[in-house]
Amino acid sequence: MAVxxxxxxxxxxxxxxxxxxxxxxxxxxxxxxxxxxxxxxxPSESTVYRLLxxxxxxxxxxxxxxxxxxxxxxxxTENHGKGVSMRCRVCGNVYxxxxxxxxxxxxxxxxxxxxxxxxxxxxxxxxRNCKHRPEEQNN
Numbered sequence: 001m002a003v004x005x006x007x008x009x010x011x012x013x014x015x016x017x018x019x020x021x022x023x024x025x026x027x028x029x030x031x032x033x034x035x036x037x038x039x040x041x042x043p044s045e046s047t048v049y050r051l052l053x054x055x056x057x058x059x060x061x062x063x064x065x066x067x068x069x070x071x072x073x074x075x076x077t078e079n080h081g082k083g084v085s086m087r088c089r090v091c092g093n094v095y096x097x098x099x100x101x102x103x104x105x106x107x108x109x110x111x112x113x114x115x116x117x118x119x120x121x122x123x124x125x126x127x128r129n130c131k132h133r134p135e136e137q138n139n
Contacts, residue, residue: 090130
């Protein structure tokens with residue numbers, strides 16, 4: 001299948017690259033792009049969905065489920081296939097793990113029983129920013 005580098009696809013990729021540690025719903029992405037006054041061709045929500053689906057297929061975007069509201073969220077992936085990332089359970093920010101650490105973690109995990117990692121691994125964590133917030137803000 002051919003991949004076309006359309007203006008709208010590039011706008012979406014630029015948006016995700018600028019926010020590479022965050023995950024967004026289709027609706028959030030479409031809303032944020034519609035707020036930009038410098039875009040001539042703003043992608044609709046259905047176009048954003050279609051583009052994200054294509055980017056997910058080629059490994060550029062990862063789809064997760066937000067545990068709070070069970071909506072799909074999308075984020076840019078840096079390590080295509082077999083990457084390791086950490087997602088904050090509070091704010092949802094995603095942090096990539098460098099390639100060397102990813103390889104070590106996967107080797108350690110593969111040493112546990114009959115487990116063989118065959119794709120991305122995501123650890124659910126609490127980031128420093130959320131950990132140091134007052135307790136009432138964490139809930």
